Amino acid sequence: ILNVEQSPQSLHVQEGDSTNFTCSFPSSNFYALHWYRWETAKSPEALFVMTLNGDEKKKGRISATLNTKEGYSYLYIKGSQPEDSATYLCAFIGYSGNTPLVFGKGTRLSVIA
Amino acid sequence: DSGVTQTPKHLITATGQRVTLRCSPRSGDLSVYWYQQSLDQGLQFLIQYYNGEERAKGNILERFSAQQFPDLHSELNLSSLELGDSALYFCASSVTAREAEQYFGPGTRLTVT
Numbered sequence: 001i002l003n004v005e006q007s008p009q010s011l012h013v014q015e016g017d018s019t020n021f022t023c024s025f026p027s028s029n030f031y032a033l034h035w036y037r038w039e040t041a042k043s044p045e046a047l048f049v050m051t052l053n054g055d056e057k058k059k060g061r062i063s064a065t066l067n068t069k070e071g072y073s074y075l076y077i078k079g080s081q082p083e084d085s086a087t088y089l090c091a092f093i094g095y096s097g098n099t100p101l102v103f104g105k106g107t108r109l110s111v112i113a
Numbered sequence: 114d115s116g117v118t119q120t121p122k123h124l125i126t127a128t129g130q131r132v133t134l135r136c137s138p139r140s141g142d143l144s145v146y147w148y149q150q151s152l153d154q155g156l157q158f159l160i161q162y163y164n165g166e167e168r169a170k171g172n173i174l175e176r177f178s179a180q181q182f183p184d185l186h187s188e189l190n191l192s193s194l195e196l197g198d199s200a201l202y203f204c205a206s207s208v209t210a211r212e213a214e215q216y217f218g219p220g221t222r223l224t225v226t
Contacts, residue, residue: 032212043115043203044156046214089156093212100146100169100211105155 002026004092006104013080014112020076021107023090027071034091034101035064035075044089047075080111116140117218119204125224131192134221138185138206144168145187146207146215147179151200162187163210194225 005024013019025033032051036044048057053068061078077084087108091101116139126132138145147159158171162181173179176194181187191198201222205215 034214043217043219044205044215045115046216049212049214051212100158100161101215102158103156 002092002094002102004090004102004104006088006090006107008107009105010108010110012110012112015080015082017080017111018076018078019080019109020074021088021109023073023075023092023104025071025073025090025092026094027069029094030068030071031093031095033066033073033093035073036089036091038087038089038106040086047088075107077109080109082111082113085109085111115216115218117204117206117216119202119218119221121221122219123222123224125226126194127226128194128196130194130225131190132194132223134189134191134202134204134223136187136189136204136206136218138187138204139216142206142208142216143185144207144210144213145181145185146205147173147187147189148203148205149200150203150220151197156203159189161210168210191223196225199223199225 035047038044048064050066055066063076066073087106089106091103118137120135143164146161148156159173161169179189201220203220204218207213207215
């Protein structure tokens with residue numbers, strides 16, 4: 001059974017703080033990693049698709065890094081704003097088999113104004 | 114708006130009944146995925162179709178079935194409903210079968226009473 005772990009489970013930060021959280025996944029059999037942002041009462045929205053070891057992707061104040069050899073990815077948010085409050089999900093795709101994304105349980109971020 | 118539509122938005126039905134959830138993918142997307150999100154659970158992958166063919170199966174119960182039609186819309190059929198089937202059911206679509214980012218619909222909230 002594939003295990004995709006995200007930490008911390010939840011996080012409260014002050015507006016303007018920078019923050020980061022972790023996604024851990026199996027280091028063998030890696031194919032791709034996705035990050036999604038899920039706001040309350042909405043549906044998940046894709047942030048990044050990462051495929052290569054050492055990948056760094058950026059979208060505005062949000063960036064992500066990928067280490068496939070050790071099986072982790074970090075998501076960073078610089079200067080958090082209240083509108084960044086959401087659950088951030090990572091999802092792993094392995095090389096073998098036909099199983100698509102395996103999602104972690106997410107990190108719930110609350111940014112306090 | 115992701116371009117993925119799901120109907121109905123809400124569904125309330127009794128135990129033992131059968132329901133059909135419908136999903137229309139984004140224009141040009143060949144892959145459709147179904148996910149279930151229950152209370153306190155992450156997104157659980159149910160099944161994937163690619164261009165009309167079943168591509169991958171997750172922990173989908175035998176009471177559940179799905180299909181993708183020639184126009185690429187998909188239906189998820191849930192039968193002999195139990196209280197535990199109450200959940201938010203998401204459909205997502207992507208261009209390809211594996212690594213492409215997924216676009217999620219707004220979800221169907223199913224309540225079994």
